Amino acid sequence: MGTDSRAAGALLARARTLHLQTGNLLNWGRLRKKCPSTHSEEEFPDVLECTVSHAVEKINPDEREEMKVSAKLFIVGSNSSSSTRNAVDMACSVLGVAQLDSVIIASPPIEDGVNLSLEHLQPYWEELENLVQSKKIVAIGTSDLDKTQLEQLYQWAQVKPNSNQVNLASCCVMPPDLTAFAKQFDIQLLTHNDPKELLSEASFQEALQESIPDIQAHEWVPLWLLRYSVIVKSRGIIKSKGYILQAKRRGS
Numbered sequence: 001m002g003t004d005s006r007a008a009g010a011l012l013a014r015a016r017t018l019h020l021q022t023g024n025l026l027n028w029g030r031l032r033k034k035c036p037s038t039h040s041e042e043e044f045p046d047v048l049e050c051t052v053s054h055a056v057e058k059i060n061p062d063e064r065e066e067m068k069v070s071a072k073l074f075i076v077g078s079n080s081s082s083s084t085r086n087a088v089d090m091a092c093s094v095l096g097v098a099q100l101d102s103v104i105i106a107s108p109p110i111e112d113g114v115n116l117s118l119e120h121l122q123p124y125w126e127e128l129e130n131l132v133q134s135k136k137i138v139a140i141g142t143s144d145l146d147k148t149q150l151e152q153l154y155q156w157a158q159v160k161p162n163s164n165q166v167n168l169a170s171c172c173v174m175p176p177d178l179t180a181f182a183k184q185f186d187i188q189l190l191t192h193n194d195p196k197e198l199l200s201e202a203s204f205q206e207a208l209q210e211s212i213p214d215i216q217a218h219e220w221v222p223l224w225l226l227r228y229s230v231i232v233k234s235r236g237i238i239k240s241k242g243y244i245l246q247a248k249r250r251g252s
Contacts, residue, residue: 008050009212015048018220021094023055028237057240058096060228067239069095070102071228072143072165074198075109077221081123083246087226090182090244095228103128104141104165106194116145120153129159141165143192147177154185163188178204199225204247222247 012018022028059067073087084105091100105124107116121142129142141163142150150164164182166174168191182189201221209217223246230240 008216011045011048011244012215015046016249017047018245018247019047019049019051019090020243020247021049021051021056021081022242022244023052024057024240025055025242027055027057043127055242056094059095059240061096064097066233068101068233069097069099069228070104070231071100071226072104072106072194074106074225074227075223076204076225077109077155077201077223078083078200082128083189083224084124084127085131086223086246087238087244088136089226090246091226092136094242095230095240099135100137100228102132102139103137103164104143104163106143107145116149118149118156121149121153122156125153125157129157132159139163141188141190143194147175147181150178150187151181154187160185161187163190165190165192167192167194169193172249180215199245204245216247219249220247223251 020072021206056184059069069122071088071091073084075083088100088103092098105121105128108120108124110120125140131137132140139162140159142153142161144164144167145153145164150161154160164179164187166189174189179189181187199222204222205217205220208215208220226244228240228242228244229238231237231238
């Protein structure tokens with residue numbers, strides 16, 4: 001095991017929270033990861049930041065109006081709506097912006113055999129509404145809601161969803177009733193091809209164990225994963241895309 005892995009293990013053994021940032025994935029082909037490798041570079045922080053630092057690319061303030069900054073938030077292992085605010089705050093910090101143009105929230109995890117209901121969505125949506133009202137987000141949307149679910153959310157919400165993503169792999173064409181409802185209330189229907197479970201607790205722990213063999217990976221639980229993209233509005237070109245993840249040690 002290399003020095004970097006041992007140092008990472010020592011840091012992780014004392015941390016309670018882990019933040020992972022990929023930086024701009026478009027830069028990965030020409031960059032190497034640089035993580036803290038000795039105790040002199042890092043003390044033993046309570047929150048451990050692991051970033052592909054040379055890939056991080058903040059938006060030039062002079063170009064901000066030319067860019068559309070969008071994000072999709074996947075809640076993985078958290079029952080706390082504060083995860084929503086944490087994710088948005090971190091995305092703004094990473095990209096060097098005050099506001100995200102659009103945030104879509106994937107359906108939160110529910111128990112097997114349980115149908116997604118408005119009650120599952122409400123705590124996360126309320127936090128998104130707060131972020132819109134505080135001008136951290138311009139527009140908010142949903143993912144994989146059918147017509148009934150979208151209608152219930154629309155009728156209840158103070159800040160209405162402006163979009164709903166549909167996975168065409170599961171339905172081939174847009175459901176007519178969903179299309180009609182979205183048209184009536186000016187909700188944009190988008191498509192996506194994300195798997196039902198983009199990141200699971202088990203897959204995260206497996207990846208963590210492979211990277212740092214001498215840690216107790218089962219102690220760590222991923223809370224949320226945020227994927228962001230920065231697109232040049234006038235040209236439709238992706239300028240930047242990446243992921244941010246937060247995990248916590250069990251019981252912390």
